[in-house]
Amino acid sequence: MRILLVEDDELLADGIVTSLSLSGFNADVVYCGEHALHALSCEQFDLCVLDIGLPGISGFQVVQKIRESNNAIPVLMLTARDQITDKVKGLDKGADDYLLKPFDVEELKARIRALVRRAHGESHAELKVGDIHILPDAHQVFRGEVEIKLSPKEFSVLNEMMIHRGRVLSKDQLTELIYGWSEDLDSNAIEVHVHHLRKKIGAGVIETIRGVGYKIT
Amino acid sequence: MLNISSIKKFLLIAIISLISLVWGISAALNFHESQEQVEELFDAELAQMGRILQTVIAASLKQDSQTVTPRLNYLDEQLLSKVFGHEEYDDFGHKYEKKLAFQMWNSQGELFFENHSSLPQEFSLVQRGYQTLLQNDLNWRSFTLQDEALGFWIRVAQREDVRTELTNEIAWNTTWPTLVIVPFLIIVLGWIIQRGLEPLRTISSELKGRSYQNLSQLNKADYPLELKRMVAELNNLFLRVSEASERERRFTADAAHELRTPLAIAKVHLQNVKQISDSAQITDFVDKALLGIERLIHMVKQLLILSRLDAGQDAEVSKDICVNDVCNELIHEVCQNLGFDASCAKLQSHEECTWHTNETLLRILIRNLLDNACRYASVNTLVECILSKEKMVIQNVCPRMSEDALAHILERFKRGKTNQQGSGLGLSICQQICKQNAYQLTIANRKGETVGIEVTINITADQ
Numbered sequence: 001m002r003i004l005l006v007e008d009d010e011l012l013a014d015g016i017v018t019s020l021s022l023s024g025f026n027a028d029v030v031y032c033g034e035h036a037l038h039a040l041s042c043e044q045f046d047l048c049v050l051d052i053g054l055p056g057i058s059g060f061q062v063v064q065k066i067r068e069s070n071n072a073i074p075v076l077m078l079t080a081r082d083q084i085t086d087k088v089k090g091l092d093k094g095a096d097d098y099l100l101k102p103f104d105v106e107e108l109k110a111r112i113r114a115l116v117r118r119a120h121g122e123s124h125a126e127l128k129v130g131d132i133h134i135l136p137d138a139h140q141v142f143r144g145e146v147e148i149k150l151s152p153k154e155f156s157v158l159n160e161m162m163i164h165r166g167r168v169l170s171k172d173q174l175t176e177l178i179y180g181w182s183e184d185l186d187s188n189a190i191e192v193h194v195h196h197l198r199k200k201i202g203a204g205v206i207e208t209i210r211g212v213g214y215k216i217t
Numbered sequence: 218m219l220n221i222s223s224i225k226k227f228l229l230i231a232i233i234s235l236i237s238l239v240w241g242i243s244a245a246l247n248f249h250e251s252q253e254q255v256e257e258l259f260d261a262e263l264a265q266m267g268r269i270l271q272t273v274i275a276a277s278l279k280q281d282s283q284t285v286t287p288r289l290n291y292l293d294e295q296l297l298s299k300v301f302g303h304e305e306y307d308d309f310g311h312k313y314e315k316k317l318a319f320q321m322w323n324s325q326g327e328l329f330f331e332n333h334s335s336l337p338q339e340f341s342l343v344q345r346g347y348q349t350l351l352q353n354d355l356n357w358r359s360f361t362l363q364d365e366a367l368g369f370w371i372r373v374a375q376r377e378d379v380r381t382e383l384t385n386e387i388a389w390n391t392t393w394p395t396l397v398i399v400p401f402l403i404i405v406l407g408w409i410i411q412r413g414l415e416p417l418r419t420i421s422s423e424l425k426g427r428s429y430q431n432l433s434q435l436n437k438a439d440y441p442l443e444l445k446r447m448v449a450e451l452n453n454l455f456l457r458v459s460e461a462s463e464r465e466r467r468f469t470a471d472a473a474h475e476l477r478t479p480l481a482i483a484k485v486h487l488q489n490v491k492q493i494s495d496s497a498q499i500t501d502f503v504d505k506a507l508l509g510i511e512r513l514i515h516m517v518k519q520l521l522i523l524s525r526l527d528a529g530q531d532a533e534v535s536k537d538i539c540v541n542d543v544c545n546e547l548i549h550e551v552c553q554n555l556g557f558d559a560s561c562a563k564l565q566s567h568e569e570c571t572w573h574t575n576e577t578l579l580r581i582l583i584r585n586l587l588d589n590a591c592r593y594a595s596v597n598t599l600v601e602c603i604l605s606k607e608k609m610v611i612q613n614v615c616p617r618m619s620e621d622a623l624a625h626i627l628e629r630f631k632r633g634k635t636n637q638q639g640s641g642l643g644l645s646i647c648q649q650i651c652k653q654n655a656y657q658l659t660i661a662n663r664k665g666e667t668v669g670i671e672v673t674i675n676i677t678a679d680q
Contacts, residue, residue: 009478015485022492080477082521084577102481102514105488 001116001136001159002177004045005029006036006062007078008054012101016049019105024139024152024159025112026178033057037065044176045073046116046163049108052079052090060093067094074115078103113137120163127162129216132201134162141201148200153178157193161206161216170213224417228410233403240399244392251388259380260347263317263360267373270319271364278367317375318357324368336374343370350374416440420448432459469524476517484510519642522581523629526649540570540609544583544602551587562591566604572676574654582650585643586611586672593670607677614669617662626660 003020005027007013013029020027028045030036033054040048048066052059063075077095079086087098096115099108113136117125127134134141136159141148150158156178161169169177171190178190194214198206207215221227318333326340336359337352343361350357356377363370416439423435432455437448487510491503541564548562572579583602590600590613598614618626629645644660651658657675662668 009482012478012482012485015482015489018489019485019492022489080475080481082477082518101477102484102510105485 001025001046001112001156001163002044003027003112004036004039004048006031006033006048006054006059007051008032009051016105016108020109020112023109024156025109026156031055033059033062036062040066040071040073041069044173046119046177047074047076047112049076049078049112050095052077052081052086060089063090063095064093072119074119076108076111076115078108110137116163127159127165129162129165130205132162132205134159143201150197150200153189154193154197154200157190158197158201161214165216168209168213168215173213225410225414228414229407232406232410236402236406237399240395240402244395247395248388248392251391252384255384255387256380259375259384260358260360263347263358263373263375264362266317267319267360267362267371270373271362271371274321274369274371275364275367278369317373319374320372322370322372324370326370329369333374336372340370343372349377416444420444420451432456432462466525469521472521472524476521477514480510480514480517484514516642519646523642523646523649526578526646526653535573535575537571537573538576538579540572540579540583540604541566543576543580544604544609547580547584547587548602551584551591555588555591557591561594561598562587562600562602564602564604568606570604570606572606574676578650578653582647582674583609585647586674589643590670590672598669608673608675610671610673612663612667612669612671614667617668618670623660623662627658 001024003025005013005016005020007016007029008031010031013031017027017029027049028039030039031054033056036048036050037057039045050059050062054062057065059077059079063077066073066075074097075095076097076099077090078099078101079090080101081087082100090098096118097111099111113125125135125137127136131144132141134155139152139155141150141155141158157174160174160177174190178193194206194208205216207217209215318331318336320328320331320333320336320338322328322340322343326343328338328340331338335352335355336357337350342348342350345361345363348359348361350359357374358377358380359372359374361370361372420435420440434452434455435448437445437452440448484507487503487507491500491507494500494503544564544566548564549559551557552559552562587600587602590611593615594600594613595615600611600613603610603612627644627648629642648658650656651674654676657673659673659675661671661673663671
């Protein structure tokens with residue numbers, strides 16, 4: 001799951017990115033609103049964690065511009081402003097949720113998962129396709145009753161394909177969703193992960209659409 | 218400088234006093250002047266009557282003869298008695314007809330006719346012109362003249378008391394309409410002053426009806442020219458207070474940001490360390506550090522709440538709130554936050570209690586009181602929240618507090634037991650909220666057998 005973190009405080013951004021990475025999220029960070037809008041217009045993210053007090057354009061303006069560009073990405077506002085008026089303003093501008101600093105990272109992760117789930121029309125935390133189901137919160141994958149051990153990247157690839165089930169995801173899209181800007185990767189990294197996944201969960205679950213990408217149905 | 222407690226009263230008293238004084242002096246002068254004029258008139262009439270009498274008598278005497286002792290014929294006597302008689306006026310007369318007396322002396326000084334015996338008859342007292350004569354305790358105003366041709370003397374006189382009575386009556390008749398107008402004038406003046414001060418009352422009502430957060434400008438166009446300057450100054454004051462309040466609000470918001478962000482940084486990194494640590498010792502240290510951070514976060518939150526309450530920023534529209542629901546919700550929340558069993562606190566209420574108040578502040582108030590009661594309660598005891606329409610009593614079981622400690626319990630940064638994680642601001646916040654809502658907050662040792670503390674919020678003072 002790829003997350004764009006927009007936070008001007010580098011220390012805090014670093015802590016959040018680390019925390020999200022430890023839980024298998026792929027988090028990229030930008031430090032101002034203009035960069036956030038640029039990143040969102042160029043690349044695909046599952047969710048945006050947005051601070052309100054940013055240099056240049058504020059978080060309120062960023063979320064407004066995101067919605068004006070018809071981008072439906074879930075936006076979680078993360079801020080130190082605790083006034084009801086600020087919360088109302090943020091939600092009215094188009095934010096989906098609001099978390100007040102200082103927060104518990106577990107709460108942040110839970111809210112991120114809930115927002116992404118809702119964005120994909122899921123009401124339950126568990127994702128299920130056929131006899132394969134995954135519990136994103138616990139980072140667990142099952143085929144039937146048997147738990148399958150996956151590496152964090154393999155889990156992320158499967159999780160993205162389960163989230164976007166029925167849709168073809170290209171290698172580039174999967175790369176964007178799984179890897180952050182700071183990570184170096186081989187050009188065939190996705191193919192390697194898909195190969196390992198097929199070996200672990202069984203062939204026939206992940207379908208290759210030649211020249212386009214992969215999908216789970 | 219004159220101390221004016223009420224402009225209306227001042228104007229009414231000052232103007233009415235002034236008008237009464239001026240009117241009074243004017244009436245007195247008018248009365249006096251009227252008296253003098255009437256006296257002059259009477260004197261003139263007296264002289265006129267004397268001259269008429271002289272003419273009549275001279276004509277009568279000429280017909281008779283140039284006798285030394287003139288005699289009036291019977292008809293003349295009758296006529297004179299009729300015209301100058303001293304009886305009451307008849308139905309065809311007027312009440313102001315003078316009761317005149319007259320006397321006549323010949324040139325030798327012998328009295329040969331008089332119509333009234335009360336006047337002094339001595340010729341030695343006779344002198345030309347006006348005189349005031351005293352005879353038998355009666356004052357007479359007289360006019361005396363001598364006929365140059367025949368040499369006889371005529372004295373025409375009026376009783377002073379009759380003259381005075383008539384004079385006073387005429388003078389009073391010219392004065393009383395002036396005095397009668399005064400009460401009407403006072404009533405009209407009162408109405409005019411009341412009407413003139415109406416804009417002041419309008420401003421007063423406008424300001425009285427405002428909540429303390431309402432710093433909107435008064436519309437200058439609604440007020441008369443004389444008040445426009447005052448309204449402009451009031452508007453300036455509102456603007457300055459509003460700007461100061463906005464600065465305070467911004468400062469608190471900035472402080473919130475500047476305090477919360479470093480706390481978030483520390484918390485996130487500590488939680489990351491905890492997540493990746495395999496060492497139980499490191500985890501223990503991190504937990505303690507996180508506990509310290511949590512206490513700091515709590516204190517910052519309380520400080521911000523207090524700061525906003527002091528600045529009157531947490532104002533929202535009051536509405537009817539079911540306090541039973543709020544209490545149940547907060548009991549659950551507080552117990553959960555403190556890691557206590559939900560049964561350690563309980564709401565007791567026999568009715569649904571609806572209070573008209575600010576929900577956010579009410580929640581902060583009840584949460585803080587419950588939090589305190591639970592924190593300081595003895596182990597395995599029950600915190601009770603007894604609710605009625607007029608008041609709420611939160612009581613726990615704990616060691617008694619000294620009167621000295623109770624006296625200082627609402628002071629800021631005053632904490633009970635030092636091993637508790639409070640900031641020492643919770644009760645100060647409660648006090649501030651109660652002050653804003655005109656609630657009465659009392660904290661005391663419980664009465665009866667159970668030893669503990671009882672906090673009472675009485676809302677009846679305001680509602």
